Amino acid sequence: xxxxxxxxxxxxxxxxxxxxxxxxxxxxxxxxxxxxxxxxxxxxxxxxxxxxxxxxxxxxxxxxxxxxxxxxxxxxxxxxxxxxxxxxxxxxxxxxxxxxxxxxxxxxxxxxxxxxxxxxxxxxxxxxxxxxxxxxxxxxxxxxxxxxxxxxxxxxxxxxxxxxxxxxxxxxxxxxx
Amino acid sequence: xxxxxxxxxxxxxxxxxxxxxxxxxxxxxxxxxxxxxxxxxxxxxxxxxxxxxxxxxxxxxxxxxxxxxxxx
Numbered sequence: 001x002x003x004x005x006x007x008x009x010x011x012x013x014x015x016x017x018x019x020x021x022x023x024x025x026x027x028x029x030x031x032x033x034x035x036x037x038x039x040x041x042x043x044x045x046x047x048x049x050x051x052x053x054x055x056x057x058x059x060x061x062x063x064x065x066x067x068x069x070x071x072x073x074x075x076x077x078x079x080x081x082x083x084x085x086x087x088x089x090x091x092x093x094x095x096x097x098x099x100x101x102x103x104x105x106x107x108x109x110x111x112x113x114x115x116x117x118x119x120x121x122x123x124x125x126x127x128x129x130x131x132x133x134x135x136x137x138x139x140x141x142x143x144x145x146x147x148x149x150x151x152x153x154x155x156x157x158x159x160x161x162x163x164x165x166x167x168x169x170x171x172x173x174x175x176x177x
Numbered sequence: 178x179x180x181x182x183x184x185x186x187x188x189x190x191x192x193x194x195x196x197x198x199x200x201x202x203x204x205x206x207x208x209x210x211x212x213x214x215x216x217x218x219x220x221x222x223x224x225x226x227x228x229x230x231x232x233x234x235x236x237x238x239x240x241x242x243x244x245x246x247x248x249x
Contacts, residue, residue: 088246124192127196131199
C-alpha cells in the first residue's frame with residue numbers, strides 16, 4: 001500500500017542533482033518496450049543520473065503528485081526542478097536526450113518532427129513544388145511551406161525570432177518552472 | 178499521449194492520394210469546375226496525412242497506429 005511517506009521520499013529523490021523518474025506499470029506493454037533502452041542508459045549514466053522507477057499501481061500518490069496521467073512517462077529533474085517530460089514510448093535517442101538534459105541541468109532538446117514526419121513532409125512538399133511549377137504557382141508555394149514544416153526546427157531564424165514569440169503567446173510546449 | 182491516430186502507411190497512402198487528386202484537378206487532367214473541386218478535395222487527404230490526425234477516426238476512437246501509452 002502506498003504511503004504519503006513514500007511520496008515524500010520520491011519527492012526528496014528528485015532533489016538529487018540529476019534524476020530521471022520513470023512511471024510504468026506491469027501491464028503496460030509500451031513500458032516494457034522502453035525498458036531495454038532505459039536499462040542501457042541507466043548503466044551508461046551510472047553515478048551521474050539517478051533513475052527512479054515508479055510503479056503507477058503501487059504508488060498512485062507519487063503519480064498524482066507529479067501530474068502524470070498516462071504511462072509510460074519519463075520526467076527529467078535537476079536539483080528538484082523539472083526540466084521536461086515525455087509521455088508514450090520514446091526512442092532511445094529521445095531517452096538519451098532526457099538523461100543528458102538531467103545531467104546538464106538543461107531542458108531536453110526540442111523534439112521537432114520525427115523522421116517519418118520529416119520524410120513525408122519533404123516528399124509531399126517536393127511533389128507539390130514540382131506540380132506547382134508545371135501548373136499553378138500557388139501549389140508550389142504550398143509545397144514550399146510543407147517543406148519548411150519538415151525542417152523548421154533547424155532554421156536558426158525560426159529558433160531565434162519566431163519560436164520565442166510563439167512561446168510568449170502560449171503556442172509552444174509547456175516549459176518547466 | 179499523441180493526438181496522431183494514423184500509422185505511417187496510412188499517412189503515406191493519404192499523401193499519395195492527395196497528390197494524385199491535386200494532379201488530376203490542378204494538373205489539367207480533369208478540366209473545368211470539376212477539376213477545381215477535385216483539386217481542392219485533394220488537400221483533405223494530403224493535410225490529414227501530413228498532420229497524422231484524421232477527424233473521421235477521432236469520434237470513433239479509431240486509430241491505425243499502435244497506442245504509444247496507456248491512460249491512467
